[in-house]
Amino acid sequence: MIVTTMDEVINWMRKSSIWYLLFGTACCAIELMQTGGPRTDLDRIGSVFRSTPRQADLMIVAGTVTYKMAERIALLYHQMAEPKYVLSMGSCANCGGLFQNSYSVLKGVDKVIPVDVYVPGCPPRPEALMEGVLKIQEIMMKENYLKNHGERDNEF
Amino acid sequence: MSFRIYNILADRFGKDTLLYFDDTLNPYIQVAPELIQTLCIFMRYNPALKFSFLFSLCGVDYPEKNQITMVYHLFSMKQKMLWVLKTSVRREHPELESIESVWKTAGWFEREIYDLLGVKFTNHSNMKRLLLPDGWVGHPLRKDYEEPLFYHDMETSRHRVS
Numbered sequence: 001m002i003v004t005t006m007d008e009v010i011n012w013m014r015k016s017s018i019w020y021l022l023f024g025t026a027c028c029a030i031e032l033m034q035t036g037g038p039r040t041d042l043d044r045i046g047s048v049f050r051s052t053p054r055q056a057d058l059m060i061v062a063g064t065v066t067y068k069m070a071e072r073i074a075l076l077y078h079q080m081a082e083p084k085y086v087l088s089m090g091s092c093a094n095c096g097g098l099f100q101n102s103y104s105v106l107k108g109v110d111k112v113i114p115v116d117v118y119v120p121g122c123p124p125r126p127e128a129l130m131e132g133v134l135k136i137q138e139i140m141m142k143e144n145y146l147k148n149h150g151e152r153d154n155e156f
Numbered sequence: 157m158s159f160r161i162y163n164i165l166a167d168r169f170g171k172d173t174l175l176y177f178d179d180t181l182n183p184y185i186q187v188a189p190e191l192i193q194t195l196c197i198f199m200r201y202n203p204a205l206k207f208s209f210l211f212s213l214c215g216v217d218y219p220e221k222n223q224i225t226m227v228y229h230l231f232s233m234k235q236k237m238l239w240v241l242k243t244s245v246r247r248e249h250p251e252l253e254s255i256e257s258v259w260k261t262a263g264w265f266e267r268e269i270y271d272l273l274g275v276k277f278t279n280h281s282n283m284k285r286l287l288l289p290d291g292w293v294g295h296p297l298r299k300d301y302e303e304p305l306f307y308h309d310m311e312t313s314r315h316r317v318s
Contacts (some may be wrong), residue, residue, distance in 0.1 A: 068289045103296040107314040
């Protein structure tokens with residue numbers, strides 16, 4: 001017999017099936033695919049990609065974000081169901097990175113959507129991205145969904 | 157080799173309309189903007205030249221000369237040879253004849269130049285911005301372009317504007 005709280009069970013179920021949005025904006029997306037590949041199998045923690053924002057829990061912003069794309073990213077983010085998480089992958093999504101002096105590049109995706117975990121690197125290795133997803137799991141385990149009626153604790 | 161080609165062109169158009177420079181890596185000729193379409197048609201279809209491939213067309217901004225220079229890179233499969241053409245328009249009202257009718261691929265290059273440098277190409281089939289959003293203000297590859305502080309409520313600087 002196992003005794004636990006309802007929140008704990010919900011959190012455990014949620015963190016064991018993080019479905020991320022199939023979405024990449026630049027070369028980091030190649031590394032994102034590699035993370036889903038057999039060597040750093042993201043599937044083993046229950047993480048699979050979904051190609052619609054309605055079914056996704058996590059948005060991995062993989063790559064350079066231009067202003068033209070930023071408006072689409074904000075739209076996709078608002079289409080995702082609560083509770084939702086954002087992982088910013090690579091220097092470009094974190095702060096503009098190599099292209100921060102460009103006229104068309106957004107200097108960090110946190111200018112348009114709230115970000116939970118930043119993964120540094122150019123691009124980050126699959127192991128680093130895996131670590132980022134594990135950090136998302138840690139955040140998920142700290143939530144109290146029942147008490148907050150599905151809203152998140154650390155709302156931005 | 158390149159001088160021989162220049163001679164063919166000079167016979168047709170006259171020596172004073174074509175300025176020949178060979179101090180650079182690739183020799184090039186500078187022509188007046190009105191002449192560019194006739195010259196391109198000649199270079200493409202003349203059996204002795206047959207420059208069938210336009211592999212690059214780009215624009216350069218020279219604010220000190222008050223000019224925007226278009227650089228055409230041509231290649232001839234028949235002669236296995238590269239050739240460069242240059243032409244300049246004024247910066248205030250940059251307008252140039254489109255050579256989309258000569259090489260279809262030029263249409264894309266011209267749209268890019270319009271997007272980034274603001275040169276309008278006449279007789280182009282679809283003269284719109286290629287990469288930037290349609291509502292964009294200004295042409296960012298001009299040397300005097302200044303980035304606005306905001307684009308559609310998004311900060312354009314890395315640090316917070318207060």
